[in-house]
Amino acid sequence: MEHSVKAFPMTAENEHYIFKLSDKVEREHVNYYTRYGIEIAADLYYAKDIDKDLPHKALVIGPPFGGVKEQGPGVYANQLAQKGFIVLAFDPAYHGFSGGMPRYTGSPDTYVEDFSAAVDFLGTLDFVGREKIGAIGICASGGFALGAARQDTRIKAVVTSVLYDIPSLAGSVKGEERQKQLQAGSKARWTDPEKYQLMYPEKPADKIPPNLNPVDAEFFSFYGMKRGWNSHALTNITATSFPSFMSFSVTTHLDSISSRPVLMITSEEAHSKSFTDEVYKKLAEPKEKLVLPHGQHIDFYDNVKIIPFDKISSFFDKNL
Template sequence: MSEYYIFELSENVTRTQVRYKNRYGIELAGDLYRAKNMDEGRKYPALVIGAPYGGVKEQGPGVYANVLAQRGFVVLTFDPSFKGESGGEPRHVSSPEIFSEDFSAGVDYLGSCAFVDREQIGAIGICGSGGFALSAAQMDSRIKAVATASMYDISAMRGKMTPEQLSQRIDQLSRQRWTDFEKGEPEYIPSFPKEPVLSIPEGLDPVSREFFSFYGLKRGHHPNARAGHTTTSDLAFLNYQLLNHIDSISPRPILFIMGENAHSRHYSEDAYAAAVEPKELYIVPDAIHIDLYDDVEKIPFDKIEDFFMTAFSSEKD
């Protein structure tokens, strides 16, 4: 499906398919974006960009990479483990540890490129990848700066439940393991259709309608991004909190970007409050959550470029 992208590649950008392994031995499928006029005899700043939770590299990450490559960055996008064209079995598993590791594996790969400055590598996480990018940076000092866009902290689900609800959910998921074992495969219920449809189904709640307007319609649909993960994947997120050590990222800077009207604002606000300086919360006027997936008129590329170049300049001083 590598030929299926939701955006048109700039005539000034080269995109190369790459493959590399994370520390678990899972082979990741990535795209490397570079300006066509890049001098490979020089070293350039680089970024690794993660997809929204359930998304793939041909969607939002590619939109960002296509623009940022024209601004002088070498940019790596990737399909998370168990998703898209990346390896990992069973398919559609979600793991807070492995999804965070996938960012560090991207840094491994970028650092192996002769034209990348190893001291100028940053990370961008869109939606759920925002939490994974921050989690990776907590334990990987090679990530010199982190930006998130429409961040979701998937592991925050535990804090939204009463003790009774949490106990019931853990029991339900625990018993699902027996069902999965007896079937020989884990339960996976996709959220979106195989092919894009013309309209949003009736009866969805406002947040589900918003996501469907991207993933289920032509705007953002991709056959490798039907969202949802294996049902028992939630167990790991109930037990593993992604951002418990966000304060340890300092003195490396964090930029939280969120839409003024995004339903997900509280995730960025909570993470910002827990983080230590240097940090910044940047609000995009009149933007909802999914606008920061692909709307190049609303994604603040000037701000993103300035943030990383300032962070990398400080690293050299």
């Protein structure tokens, strides 16, 4: 495949959404560029009866680590568009239908830029109020959304859903194991810069493989099976990408977000709850943490009966 920053064409034949679009919602395929020159493929959602002569509140939604817009972000966008928001769900640079080579390249900085580039695009729409743009980050995008908001003051409010702090997790590796991982990622730049690990099957599986630990089994039940399977979400990042995650943070200097509000959502059952608890401590006011009694981590990707859309909607109605 020729190296290119151009996005790949998305057609009715190759798109694969894990949810049914509401008959009250319009979805448009759109494209725009990041400041690094990578073309982003995204979906714009809005209610069919919306008045485009008025400036509306808008949201940008980022996917879980390795995920794409046709999964969780689309689920959120479909629901929130029905509540009157203009919503943009994107494929991160180097992922999905977005451009960039090698495929599955990633770093904290590129994932943060994805949010700001989305705000750039929303600000070009006549029916979006530039002072009324918020961000939602699902799983790892929770950290990247906060990382974007700490430096991009155009993001006026943030919601994180079952946040996963991937850079912090990668950076927690110490000693000899850290050196081994750094060496492997560094040498891969010479030997195989496009190398990545296929984590999920090329077709949806009928059952979870044996001997997976509980967390991996939970993720497999979404990404590896019919529930959330997508051909563009079978891996995370290239081997050459890991050193950047081990050396940078997206959850420092979070006091820079104040006085813009943050709502963090998790549950008592979510295996990722500790990340929300730790990052919440770093935030300055105004902030709010909603801990629901039930719901696995992956339920906050697609389970519309678990995800508190009324709460999310009221938070942004109040703060945008």
